[in-house]
Amino acid sequence: MAHKDLKRLLLSGGSPAQRPPQSIPASLFTEGLAHHRAGRLAEAERIYNQILAARPDHFDSRHLLGVIFLQRGSPTQALDHINSALRLNPGNVAALNNRGIALQELKRFEEALETFDRAAALQPDYAEALSNRGNVLKFLRRFDEALASYDDALALRPDYADAHSNRADVLCELKR
Numbered sequence: 001m002a003h004k005d006l007k008r009l010l011l012s013g014g015s016p017a018q019r020p021p022q023s024i025p026a027s028l029f030t031e032g033l034a035h036h037r038a039g040r041l042a043e044a045e046r047i048y049n050q051i052l053a054a055r056p057d058h059f060d061s062r063h064l065l066g067v068i069f070l071q072r073g074s075p076t077q078a079l080d081h082i083n084s085a086l087r088l089n090p091g092n093v094a095a096l097n098n099r100g101i102a103l104q105e106l107k108r109f110e111e112a113l114e115t116f117d118r119a120a121a122l123q124p125d126y127a128e129a130l131s132n133r134g135n136v137l138k139f140l141r142r143f144d145e146a147l148a149s150y151d152d153a154l155a156l157r158p159d160y161a162d163a164h165s166n167r168a169d170v171l172c173e174l175k176r
Helices: 003-011 026-037 039-056 059-071 075-088 095-107 110-120 127-139 143-158 161-173
Strands: none
Touching: 026 039, 026 059, 039 059, 039 143, 059 075, 059 095, 075 095, 095 110, 095 127, 110 127, 127 143, 127 161
8 A cells, every 4th residue: 555645646636626615714724735745644634623613515624534544544534534525525536546545454355446446437547546456456366457457557657666566566476
């Protein structure tokens, strides 16, 4: 699993940010996001929770709160928040990707695979979902499929270091 990819993807615009509603100053979410990008998770969490107290349906705050829990190694709490976010926006591929990561950490591999497949179906050029799909297939010891998933990710992003590394692991398993 690649938390650095997760952080880079989600905190650099992988999911279009909703504008905070009128009752929440626009700068509040921006401030929370800045804290999150800088690794100040407690500050970001406080702001996301403040936004959610005023507006429980704020997708990005709910989703990024789940990301914070992933970054802290709490996949059960992460999954709860990400699932709540997906109820608000079921087609958000970044949230689906993070749901898959949380499920993978919980060793719920078949559900994780279904989630990555759904993300890739919604956005076929989403290299992170394809690479994460390969990770799950590797755990399931479905090495040929994992290799194909990494190859698909690398066709989209030839400089994707984690996909190269994981592909090499699979080639070792296949004695190639």
